[in-house]
Amino acid sequence: MRKEIIIVGAGVAGLCAALEIAKAGEHCLLVSTNQSERAQSNLAAGGINADFNNVTTHYEDTMKTGAYLANEESVKELTTHAPEMIHFLQDLGVPFQMDGTQLASRKMGGHSVSRTVFAGSITGKAIMSALIDEVRRYEAKGLIERLPHHCF
Numbered sequence: 100m101r102k103e104i105i106i107v108g109a110g111v112a113g114l115c116a117a118l119e120i121a122k123a124g125e126h127c128l129l130v131s132t133n134q135s136e137r138a139q140s141n142l143a144a145g146g147i148n149a150d151f152n153n154v155t156t157h158y159e160d161t162m163k164t165g166a167y168l169a170n171e172e173s174v175k176e177l178t179t180h181a182p183e184m185i186h187f188l189q190d191l192g193v194p195f196q197m198d199g200t201q202l203a204s205r206k207m208g209g210h211s212v213s214r215t216v217f218a219g220s221i222t223g224k225a226i227m228s229a230l231i232d233e234v235r236r237y238e239a240k241g242l243i244e245r246l247p248h249h250c251f
């Protein structure tokens with residue numbers, strides 16, 4: 100019997116999960132109430148935090164701004180891998196703002212240094228467009244099946 104992997108939600112998290120599974124050569128179903136283009140992820144405007152110089156202070160700032168309620172392991176994972184996620188998105192064609200040859204960054208939320216990278220004021224939309232394009236490539240290969248307008 101073939102095992103079936105089902106992902107619920109087709110925003111930035113669901114699309115990234117589907118891509119990881121498809122890249123491993125597995126088939127998955129991507130189930131969502133709305134089409135990806137309608138997910139909240141498209142609305143993110145400010146940018147994404149990623150520290151290319153000091154992941155420790157990124158971790159500390161994130162814990163502090165979350166009033167130390169966030170899961171420590173998850174925040175560690177997120178802050179450690181944020182820079183490689185930005186490179187992954189850049190490789191997919193997300194047009195992050197550049198400052199010469201470096202990524203431009205600004206300060207957002209309660210963070211102590213500038214570490215928010217952004218694509219104008221449409222960061223979420225730019226990321227979602229790139230991820231949807233990539234998911235379509237794997238959809239064409241039969242590895243991802245999208246099921247919008249379905250509720251779990």
Ligand SMILES: Cc1cc2nc3c(=O)[nH]c(=O)nc-3n(C[C@H](O)[C@H](O)[C@H](O)COP(=O)(O)OP(=O)(O)OC[C@H]3O[C@@H](n4cnc5c(N)ncnc54)[C@H](O)[C@@H]3O)c2cc1C
Nearest residue numbers: 108109110111112131132133138139140143144145146251
């Ligand atoms: C206005 C706004 C601005 C923001 N700005 C920023 C920012 O600058 N930087 C930042 O880092 N974050 C920002 N955020 C937060 C960020 O957008 C979210 O944290 C992120 O997009 C969440 O992604 P997600 O994939 O988990 O969820 P979503 O993008 O919300 O996707 C959820 C998916 O689940 C599906 N779904 C929900 N319920 C069901 C169900 N019962 N059955 C099946 N499918 C279901 C939905 O259809 C959707 O596809 C902002 C959010 C908003 C609203």
